[in-house]
């Protein structure tokens with residue numbers, strides 16, 4: 272495709288969105304009172320917005336729960352694809368508002384059709400988000416919006432905040448431009464356009480939360496943001512917790528993914544390795560497969576003392592089938608004889624239990640920006656699970672302390688040798704890392720949120 276063709280959908284989307292905004296400028300229940308006025312309802316109301324599946328957006332759920340804990344009414348806005356934890360569903364202060372899902376025919380991969388359908392998809396997203404933010408919810412004092420995606424979410428939230436006199440806080444999980452660069456290359460015009468949009472839009476926000484200190488530095492240095500850039504690290508929620516050996520065994524027996532291995536794990540003949548993912552291109556499961564092929568080969572030949580490994584990968588997402596096909600091929604070639612793979616999507620309670628009962632957690636998150644971090648590692652620490660993760664990016668040491676609560680690797684060969692060290696006889700190193708993980712996980716989300724976000728939002732001293 273020529274670069275003009277690449278640009279066209281974006282230009283059409285931007286112009287269409289601006290047109291739509293002007294058409295809809297005056298919502299019926301608009302409220303132009305200044306933020307924080309005497310209107311009781313509005314005074315503390317917070318909207319938490321993600322253009323993604325709320326059930327798979329734990330950080331946005333945690334924002335909602337924390338604000339509600341301080342007595343604030345919350346509108347939690349996003350797609351309703353996966354089930355939500357009961358702490359959200361039964362909370363009288365949290366109201367979930369579903370954004371209309373994008374129709375399947377607009378999600379085409381065909382290059383020709385995408386010229387027409389991509390702008391339509393963006394337009395559809397703008398309209399459905401707009402309807403929720405402007406018509407189905409009351410004006411709020413604060414809007415916390417997840418970035419990415421920044422287009423069109425942050426743009427729409429920004430305009431709604433302006434029209435309703437709300438204060439916008441951008442919650443930076445990563446940069447949209449760096450995710451796009453993974454597919455298109457860093458010099459692609461769309462990537463540059465996305466970076467410019469992110470930069471421009473972020474200027475108008477009242478404040479910014481970032482998932483790392485390194486990300487805050489990038490916003491200050493490269494995006495020119497000077498005020499209210501607040502690192503707010505992910506921390507485990509209370510449902511992730513370490514459990515006793517007896518509870519681990521009963522969890523292993525109760526979960527269908529692990530039940531047939533429970534005795535063998537108890538006897539030390541098998542180990543349980545867990546990874547969670549959204550099956551996106553920034554996680555290379557090929558690295559794990561390569562490492563396990565080498566591990567299986569050694570366990571079958573020169574290192575017969577190595578245990579069998581049950582690998583449970585949890586999560587939903589686009590690349591899952593590709594990964595399953597790779598496993599089937601390796602199995603048919605007898606390259607994974609010591610390894611059993613299971614994939615699953617579990618209830619929150621079972622997911623937390625699985626992490627607490629496992630031997631090692633694996634993170635393959637490669638960080639497109641270098642300054643974001645995988646939330647799954649935080650879940651694992653909360654459950655007292657040692658982590659082995661891809662470490663070749665700037666922010667990794669902000670989360671994992673080498674040899675204390677986890678180990679980092681930069682290649683399949685390194686991962687294989689770490690797994691051999693940790694799993695052979697489940698030696699002392701694993702026990703040391705487990706103690707470190709429990710220590711690291713003991714600082715919880717509320718301990719982090721209250722003094723930073725709670726203070727900014729006026730909910731905590």
Ligand SMILES: Nc1nc2c(ncn2[C@@H]2O[C@H](COP(=O)(O)OP(=O)(O)O[C@H]3O[C@H](CO)[C@@H](O)[C@H](O)[C@@H]3O)[C@@H](O)[C@H]2O)c(=O)[nH]1
Pocket residue numbers: 327329330444445482505547548549550585586587615616617618619620622636643644645646647648650
């Ligand atoms: N209930 C349930 N949840 C699951 C399951 N498997 C995974 N999850 C959820 O899915 C998350 C992992 O999804 P990813 O999309 O792989 O997230 P990540 O890379 O670990 O971190 C993301 O969020 C960070 C900020 O919070 C970002 O910094 C990072 O870039 C990324 O977007 C887990 O933390 C967990 O909440 C499951 O079986 N059941």
